[in-house]
Amino acid sequence: MTAKEYNICVDTHADAVFRFILKNIRDQEAAKDIVQDTFEKMWVRHEDISFEKSKSYLFTAAYRTLIDYTRKRKYVMPEEAAPKQSLYHEQQYSDVKEVVDAALNTLPEAQKAVITLRDLEGYSYEDIGEITGLSESQVKVYIYRGRMAIKEYISKLDIVL
Amino acid sequence: MISRENYILWFIDYADNKLSDNEKGVLRAFLVQNGDLQDEFLDFLEASKIKIEADPFILDTASLHKTEMVMPAEQAADIRSLFEYTEGTLGFEETLALESQLAQSPELQKELRLLEAARVRPDNEVFPDKRxxxxxxxxxxxxxxxxxxxxxxxxxxxxxxxxxxxxxxxxxxxxxxxxxxxxxxxxxxxxxxxxxxxxxxxxxxxxxxxxxxxxxxxxxxxxxxxxxxxxxxxxxxxxxxxxxxxxxxxxxxxLSTQAPSLLVEKPQMQMASVMQNPAAEGTRFSPVKPLENEAPFDLQLANSGRKKPRFIDVLSTIVTLGGVLDKKDTRMVTDKPDKEGKQKVYFYSKAVEAEFAVK
Incomplete structure (x- = not known):
C-alpha cells in the first residue's frame, strides 16, 4: 500500500473504526487513542499490507488494541470499583437505540465486539472469526447469546415496539 | 430442522436445557450422522461447564447442571428459527414455514420485533482529527x-x-x-x-x-x-x-552506493553485502556490489549491558552504516558471551539504499 492509499484508508475507514471502538468502550478519548494506535500500526507495516485488505487489517488491529485496552482497564479498575451494569435500572431512554446501547454495555467484551462488527460493519461470521481469532462457531454462539441478552434487556424494560 | 449450518444453535439450546426430548433425539441422530461434529459438541459442553456423566449421545437431561427450564422447548425452537431468520441464515423451506407461522402468531411477531430491535445502530460520531x-x-x-x-x-x-x-x-x-x-x-x-x-x-x-x-x-x-x-x-x-x-x-x-566506512566504529567492522536476487526486492532497494568478504564485526555491546543482544541493539549500530535494513534482509549470528560478557555478533546484510526523499 502506498502512502496515498494509506491516506485514502484514513478517509474511508477512520470513522468506522472509531465508531466500532466507541461502541465497545464508550470513552471518546480512549477511542481516539486506540484509533491513533491502530493507524500507526498500519502505517508502520503499510508496505506489507495490500490496499484491498486494509479494512480487514484495520479492524483486526483495532480489535486487538481494544482487547489490550479493556484488559488494562480491568486491571486498573477492579470489578468492585467499576460502575455496575444492571439489567434492571431506572434510566429513561429516548429511543430504542439508546436502550440497545445500554444493553450492549452489559455484555461480555467478546460478545460486544462480535455484535458490533456484525451490526455496524455487516461482517460475516467468517470475517469476524478472522478479525477476532475466534472460530466461526464461537462467533455464532457469541452473537446468538449477545442478541438474546439484548432482546431480554429490551423486553424487561417494557418498551413498546 | 437441524443442519450443518445451524447445529451450533442446537448445541446452545442443549446446554441451556431448552431442547425437548424429541429434539434431543433429533440432535443425537444428527451427531451420529455427522461424526466429525461430535468432538465439537463435547468441546462445547465442556466450555459451557456442563458435566457429561453419561454417554453424551444419550443426552440425559438429568446429567446437566442447568436444570432451570427457561422457556418451553417449542418456544426455544421458534426463537432459534427467528434468530436465523433475522441473521439471514435460515434456509428457504424453513423461511417459508416460519413466515407462515408468523402470520398466525402475534406472540411470535412480538419476538421477531424484539429480535430486530436488538440490533446495534451506528452512531453519528466521526473521528475528530483525521488529518x-x-x-x-x-x-x-x-x-x-x-x-x-x-x-x-x-x-x-x-x-x-x-x-x-x-x-x-x-x-x-x-x-x-x-x-x-x-x-x-x-x-x-x-x-x-x-x-x-x-x-x-x-x-x-x-x-x-x-x-x-x-x-x-x-x-x-x-x-x-x-x-x-x-x-x-x-x-x-x-x-x-x-x-x-x-x-x-x-x-x-x-548515500546509496556504499556502506560508508567513515561511519564505521572500528576498521574491522564492515557490513557484509549478500546479494540475493536484487530485482525481487523492489525499487526501493538499491543493492550495492557485494564486498569480497563477509567479515564479522565485534559489536561490543558494552553500553547496552545486555548479555544477549537484541536485534535492535545490532540495528542501532548497523543502521548508521547507511543501509536501510530490515530483519528479512539481515542475518545475525551471535557467539556465546565471553568472560567479560561481550559477544561477537556476526551480522550479514545487504546494503540497501537509504530513502529519504519526498515522494
Missing part, C-alpha cells in the same frame, strides 16, 4: 516505526541537506564541520536505543503532518524541532540538528 492520522509519504523513519526506511546516514544527509538548503536560501548559515565518525554514530545509536518511546515518535510525526505540504523540508525540520515538546526535541536534536557541528561527509548522491 493527524495522515502521512505525507516523507520518510522520517529514523525516528519512526521499524527503522525500515531511513537510516542514521539518511538523517545525516538530512542535516547536510538542511545546511545546504539554508545556505542556498540565504538563511542563517549552518556550518557543517569536519569530524566524522564515532561520536555521531554513538549519538544515533543512543537515539535509536532510546526511541522505544513510541509516543515521542508519534508526536513528532503528528507535528510533521500538521505542516503545509508545500513548506520546504528544511523549514519543516526546523519547525518540528522547535515546536515539539522537549521529548521530541531532544530526539530530533540528537539525531540531526545537534550534529551540525560535526562533519557529515556523505554527499546525498553517494
Amino acid at each position: 493527524s492520522l495522515k502521512k505525507s509519504g516523507l520518510r522520517i523513519g529514523f525516528l519512526a516505526g521499524s527503522f525500515k526506511y531511513v537510516s542514521g546516514a539518511a538523517a545525516a544527509a538530512m542535516v547536510f541537506w538542511l545546511g545546504y538548503s539554508l545556505q542556498r536560501s540565504n538563511a542563517p548559515t549552518v556550518v557543517i564541520q569536519s569530524q566524522p565518525g564515532t561520536e555521531w554514530v554513538q549519538k544515533v545509536s543512543s537515539l535509536i536505543e532510546a526511541r522505544s518511546e513510541e509516543k515521542a515518535l508519534a508526536l513528532l510525526e503528528e507535528q510533521w503532518n500538521r505542516l503545509p505540504q508545500d513548506m520546504p523540508v528544511a523549514e519543516r525540520i526546523v519547525y518540528v524541532q522547535s515546536a515539539a515538546g522537549p521529548e521530541v526535541r531532544n530526539a530530533v536534536s540528537n539525531a540531526s540538528l545537534a550534529s551540525l557541528d560535526e562533519k557529515i561527509e556523505l554527499p546525498v548522491p553517494e
Whole structure:
C-alpha cells in the first residue's frame, strides 16, 4: 500500500473504526487513542499490507488494541470499583437505540465486539472469526447469546415496539 | 430442522436445557450422522461447564447442571428459527414455514420485533482529527516505526541537506564541520536505543503532518524541532540538528552506493553485502556490489549491558552504516558471551539504499 492509499484508508475507514471502538468502550478519548494506535500500526507495516485488505487489517488491529485496552482497564479498575451494569435500572431512554446501547454495555467484551462488527460493519461470521481469532462457531454462539441478552434487556424494560 | 449450518444453535439450546426430548433425539441422530461434529459438541459442553456423566449421545437431561427450564422447548425452537431468520441464515423451506407461522402468531411477531430491535445502530460520531492520522509519504523513519526506511546516514544527509538548503536560501548559515565518525554514530545509536518511546515518535510525526505540504523540508525540520515538546526535541536534536557541528561527509548522491566506512566504529567492522536476487526486492532497494568478504564485526555491546543482544541493539549500530535494513534482509549470528560478557555478533546484510526523499 502506498502512502496515498494509506491516506485514502484514513478517509474511508477512520470513522468506522472509531465508531466500532466507541461502541465497545464508550470513552471518546480512549477511542481516539486506540484509533491513533491502530493507524500507526498500519502505517508502520503499510508496505506489507495490500490496499484491498486494509479494512480487514484495520479492524483486526483495532480489535486487538481494544482487547489490550479493556484488559488494562480491568486491571486498573477492579470489578468492585467499576460502575455496575444492571439489567434492571431506572434510566429513561429516548429511543430504542439508546436502550440497545445500554444493553450492549452489559455484555461480555467478546460478545460486544462480535455484535458490533456484525451490526455496524455487516461482517460475516467468517470475517469476524478472522478479525477476532475466534472460530466461526464461537462467533455464532457469541452473537446468538449477545442478541438474546439484548432482546431480554429490551423486553424487561417494557418498551413498546 | 437441524443442519450443518445451524447445529451450533442446537448445541446452545442443549446446554441451556431448552431442547425437548424429541429434539434431543433429533440432535443425537444428527451427531451420529455427522461424526466429525461430535468432538465439537463435547468441546462445547465442556466450555459451557456442563458435566457429561453419561454417554453424551444419550443426552440425559438429568446429567446437566442447568436444570432451570427457561422457556418451553417449542418456544426455544421458534426463537432459534427467528434468530436465523433475522441473521439471514435460515434456509428457504424453513423461511417459508416460519413466515407462515408468523402470520398466525402475534406472540411470535412480538419476538421477531424484539429480535430486530436488538440490533446495534451506528452512531453519528466521526473521528475528530483525521488529518493527524495522515502521512505525507516523507520518510522520517529514523525516528519512526521499524527503522525500515531511513537510516542514521539518511538523517545525516538530512542535516547536510538542511545546511545546504539554508545556505542556498540565504538563511542563517549552518556550518557543517569536519569530524566524522564515532561520536555521531554513538549519538544515533543512543537515539535509536532510546526511541522505544513510541509516543515521542508519534508526536513528532503528528507535528510533521500538521505542516503545509508545500513548506520546504528544511523549514519543516526546523519547525518540528522547535515546536515539539522537549521529548521530541531532544530526539530530533540528537539525531540531526545537534550534529551540525560535526562533519557529515556523505554527499546525498553517494548515500546509496556504499556502506560508508567513515561511519564505521572500528576498521574491522564492515557490513557484509549478500546479494540475493536484487530485482525481487523492489525499487526501493538499491543493492550495492557485494564486498569480497563477509567479515564479522565485534559489536561490543558494552553500553547496552545486555548479555544477549537484541536485534535492535545490532540495528542501532548497523543502521548508521547507511543501509536501510530490515530483519528479512539481515542475518545475525551471535557467539556465546565471553568472560567479560561481550559477544561477537556476526551480522550479514545487504546494503540497501537509504530513502529519504519526498515522494
